[in-house]
Amino acid sequence: xxxxxxxxxxxxxxxxxxxxxxxxxxxxxxxxxxxxxxxxxxxxxxxxxxxxxxxxxxxxxxxxxxxxxxxxxxxxxxxxxxxxxxxxxxxxxxxxxxxxxxxxxxxxxxxxxxxxxxxxxxxxxxxxxxxxxxxxxxxxxxxxxxxxxxxxxxxxxxxxxxxxxxxxxxxxxxxxxxxx
Numbered sequence: 001x002x003x004x005x006x007x008x009x010x011x012x013x014x015x016x017x018x019x020x021x022x023x024x025x026x027x028x029x030x031x032x033x034x035x036x037x038x039x040x041x042x043x044x045x046x047x048x049x050x051x052x053x054x055x056x057x058x059x060x061x062x063x064x065x066x067x068x069x070x071x072x073x074x075x076x077x078x079x080x081x082x083x084x085x086x087x088x089x090x091x092x093x094x095x096x097x098x099x100x101x102x103x104x105x106x107x108x109x110x111x112x113x114x115x116x117x118x119x120x121x122x123x124x125x126x127x128x129x130x131x132x133x134x135x136x137x138x139x140x141x142x143x144x145x146x147x148x149x150x151x152x153x154x155x156x157x158x159x160x161x162x163x164x165x166x167x168x169x170x171x172x173x174x175x176x177x178x179x180x
Contacts, residue, residue, distance in 0.1 A: 035067055038146060045095045045119060047127065049141035052076055052084055054149045064092045068102075074149030078142050082114075095121045102133070105131060112130040 037058040038048040054071040076082050077084040088102035096118040103114040116130035119140065127140040 040092070044092050045121065045123065046097070047119075047140055049119065049143040049145045049147055050097075051088070051146070052149040053146050060133070061091065065099075066090060066092050070149070072149075074151060076149060079138055083111065095119050105129065107131075148172045 001091060013161050024128070037055050038075055040058075040060060041048055041050055044123055050128070051068060052070065054074060056069045056071050058066060058068045060066045066089065069089070070084060070086050073086045079146075083104040083106070085102035085104075090097045090100040090102075096116065098116050100115055100117065101113075104111045105114055111130045114129050114131055116128075118128045119128070123140075125140055126137050127143060129136045129138065173180070
């Protein structure tokens with residue numbers, strides 16, 4: 001006896017549904033969370049405390065070029081007062097940051113751009129900051145802890161030092177300054 005063709009089709013559809021429902025679903029592994037910028041620094045052999053605690057976001061390309069965005073510009077006192085712009089860029093390589101823009105250091109009321117940061121390989125207790133043609137060696141310990149940003153009095157000192165260094169635009173202004 002041959003059954004009705006529609007009943008075979010219904011039975012086949014129910015079987016397929018039951019088989020599909022009983023099969024374990026494919027689990028998609030969740031993507032691991034993006035590491036913090038501080039973790040990235042340590043992966044490249046650099047101390048975590050090179051950047052302040054106010055990092056809002058960062059991007060790192062395959063060639064090592066990076067952009068770090070802070071909540072705003074700020075200052076941190078290490079052995080020297082350091083100024084961080086709201087956006088910091090550079091190239092990250094193992095043991096160094098080159099082409100650095102957005103970090104300045106104060107020395108004798110003057111502000112200088114930090115162009116490069118390096119550590120010894122293999123690691124030692126020293127870190128090196130290239131400021132212009134001067135290479136300054138410091139104790140790496142002061143950069144192991146992530147520090148909070150400050151604003152306060154340093155802002156007025158920084159702006160004041162730039163004003164002191166600014167030359168007058170016109171000769172008349174120079175004469176006025178000399179007369180004061």
